[in-house]
Amino acid sequence: MNFPNQNKILEFLKDKNLIVVSNRGPVEFYKYNSKIKMKRGAGGLVSTLLPLMEALNGVWIASAMTPGDIEIAKQYPENRVPITDEDPLFWVPFVVVDQDQYECYYSTISNPLLWFVQHYMWNSPYTPDIDDKIHQAWDEGYKYMNQKFAEKVLTESKRNVKEPLIMLQDYHLYLCPTYIRKKMKNTFLSQFIHIPWPQSEYFSIIPEYMRKGIIEGLLSNNLLGFHIPRYVTNFIQTCEEYGAEVDYNKGIIWHNGQTTHVKSYPISIDYEGIKEMASSEEVLEKEKLIKEIKGDCFLFYRTDRADLSKNIIRGFQAYELFLHKYPQYQGKVKFLTTGKPTRQQIREYYDYYYDIMDIIENINIKYGNDDWKPIELIFKADYKLVVAAFKNYDCMIVNPIADGMNIVPKEASAVNEKQGVVILSEKAGCFEELKDHVLPVNPYDISQTAEAYHNALKMDKNERSKRFENLQKIVAQRTIYHWISEQFEDIEKLKSAENF
Numbered sequence: 001m002n003f004p005n006q007n008k009i010l011e012f013l014k015d016k017n018l019i020v021v022s023n024r025g026p027v028e029f030y031k032y033n034s035k036i037k038m039k040r041g042a043g044g045l046v047s048t049l050l051p052l053m054e055a056l057n058g059v060w061i062a063s064a065m066t067p068g069d070i071e072i073a074k075q076y077p078e079n080r081v082p083i084t085d086e087d088p089l090f091w092v093p094f095v096v097v098d099q100d101q102y103e104c105y106y107s108t109i110s111n112p113l114l115w116f117v118q119h120y121m122w123n124s125p126y127t128p129d130i131d132d133k134i135h136q137a138w139d140e141g142y143k144y145m146n147q148k149f150a151e152k153v154l155t156e157s158k159r160n161v162k163e164p165l166i167m168l169q170d171y172h173l174y175l176c177p178t179y180i181r182k183k184m185k186n187t188f189l190s191q192f193i194h195i196p197w198p199q200s201e202y203f204s205i206i207p208e209y210m211r212k213g214i215i216e217g218l219l220s221n222n223l224l225g226f227h228i229p230r231y232v233t234n235f236i237q238t239c240e241e242y243g244a245e246v247d248y249n250k251g252i253i254w255h256n257g258q259t260t261h262v263k264s265y266p267i268s269i270d271y272e273g274i275k276e277m278a279s280s281e282e283v284l285e286k287e288k289l290i291k292e293i294k295g296d297c298f299l300f301y302r303t304d305r306a307d308l309s310k311n312i313i314r315g316f317q318a319y320e321l322f323l324h325k326y327p328q329y330q331g332k333v334k335f336l337t338t339g340k341p342t343r344q345q346i347r348e349y350y351d352y353y354y355d356i357m358d359i360i361e362n363i364n365i366k367y368g369n370d371d372w373k374p375i376e377l378i379f380k381a382d383y384k385l386v387v388a389a390f391k392n393y394d395c396m397i398v399n400p401i402a403d404g405m406n407i408v409p410k411e412a413s414a415v416n417e418k419q420g421v422v423i424l425s426e427k428a429g430c431f432e433e434l435k436d437h438v439l440p441v442n443p444y445d446i447s448q449t450a451e452a453y454h455n456a457l458k459m460d461k462n463e464r465s466k467r468f469e470n471l472q473k474i475v476a477q478r479t480i481y482h483w484i485s486e487q488f489e490d491i492e493k494l495k496s497a498e499n500f
Helices: 006-013 044-056 067-073 099-118 132-159 176-183 208-218 229-242 271-278 281-294 312-325 347-367 383-392 408-415 431-437 446-458 461-477 480-497
Strands: 016-021 027-032 035-040 059-063 080-083 090-095 163-169 189-192 223-226 245-247 252-255 258-264 298-305 333-340 375-379 395-398 421-425 439-441
Touching: 006 016, 006 044, 006 480, 016 044, 016 132, 027 067, 035 067, 044 059, 044 090, 044 480, 059 132, 067 090, 090 132, 099 132, 132 163, 132 176, 132 208, 163 176, 176 189, 176 208, 189 480, 208 229, 223 229, 223 480, 229 245, 229 252, 229 258, 258 480, 271 383, 271 408, 281 333, 281 383, 298 312, 298 383, 298 446, 312 333, 312 347, 312 446, 333 383, 347 375, 383 408, 395 408, 395 446, 408 421, 408 461, 421 431, 421 446, 421 461, 431 461, 439 446
Parallel strands: 016 059, 016 163, 059 090, 163 189, 189 223, 223 258, 298 333, 298 395, 333 375, 395 421, 421 439
Antiparallel strands: 027 035, 080 090, 245 252, 252 258
C-alpha cells in the first residue's frame, strides 16, 4: 500500500469491520471451458480498496451482475463468496435477484434515468417520457434492490463484533442509507458519488417523490463525498430548496435530526502503478501496433466507452472540420480511437454505438485513400493497449458533455513520452485541476474543437514541454491514495467529534 499516513489509517481501521457497498464488485466471475473463472474488477476504486480489504479481512457487497457471479454465489451460504476459498483474504456477499428486477433497477432507473439527469443528457422537449414503466421500475427494481443491499449490510454488520464502517458507492444506492439508518441509528455511514451532481432545476426532471427519496437517502449519511466543489454546491442547493437547513461555507446540511457533512474529494490515479505497467513487456509488445498505426503522422488519440456523455461524435465532427479547413494536413495526421461498447441493452446506447461507427466510416471514405486512413478504430481494446497508446499520442482529446472526474487525462499524462497536448472539455470534473495546462473546449462547440486540433498540431516545443511537465507534476503529487486517505481521516475526525 502507498497511503499517506498509512500507519495512522491502519491503526484507525484495525478495530473496524470495513464494509464497502457498490453495484459492481471487486471481482467478476465468468465461465470458460465449463469452469468458473475469476478476474479482478477494473478501475481505481478496486485498486485502492483491495489492499485494505485484504489487510482487514473486509467485506465488499455487490450485485451478481454476470451469470458466473450468480452461479458462484449460489454455491455458498447467503451468497457470501470467499476470496479465495483457502484462507480467504476478504469476502464478497452478492445481492442476487431475478433478472427482470435487476434490469428495472439498472437499465431503467440507474441507467438511463439517473445517469442521463446527472450528465445533462435528456432532450427535454422530447425525453424522458416518465411513464408507468419507469414508475413501476422504481418500485419493483430500484427500491427493491436498495432494500436488498441494506439487508446485506445489516447482516454483515451483525456477523462481526467489530464496529461496522460502511462506505457506500455511487448513484445505484441512493436509497440504501435510509433503509440502513432505520435499523442502525447510531452507525456512521459514508457515501461517495462518482458522477456529477446537476443543478437543482435540471434535477427536478425526476418526479417529486423520487427526488424526495434520493435526497432523504443521501442525507441519511454522516459524510457525503463528490469529486469537485461545484457538485457539492449543486447538491447543497438542491437540499436547501427541498427545505433542509444548510451551511455552504462549512458544507453541512441538517435534516430530520441528522447532520450530513458534504465535501469534495477529487479522485486521481495510481501513479506508480501505471508507470510500472507502461514499462511492462506486455505494453512494450503492444506498442509495436501503435507505432505501426502512427507511422510518420501526428497522432490524435481518444479512448472512451461508447457512452453518450463522452461526446464522441462531436469530437469526430470537429476532426472532419479540421481536415476540411486545413487540407494541407491530410495524410500527415492520424486519429486513433480505442474503447468499447457499453450498456448495449439500452436503446440509446445501442444507437449511439452505431452512430459512432457511421461517422468514422464516412470520414474515412470522404478523406481517405489507398495510402492513408484518417481514423483507425480499435474497439474492445484491452487496457494494456490503451496504455501503449497513452505513451505515443501527440494530442489527446477528452471532451465529455459532463463527467464526474474522468481520470483519462491524468493516466495519459503520467506515461506519455511525446510531451502530448491534452484537449479537455470544460465540463469534465478534472478540468478544475488541469485547466491551466490543457487546451480547453466547450464540448458543444465543434468549430472551437477543430481549432484546438490545429493549435495542438502547431504548438511550439517550449509550450508543449511546459504544459506537459505541469500536467505530470499535478498527477504525481495527488494520487488515488490521497483520495481515499482523506475520506478515512475525515471519518475519524467526525466520529470523534460527534461521539460515535
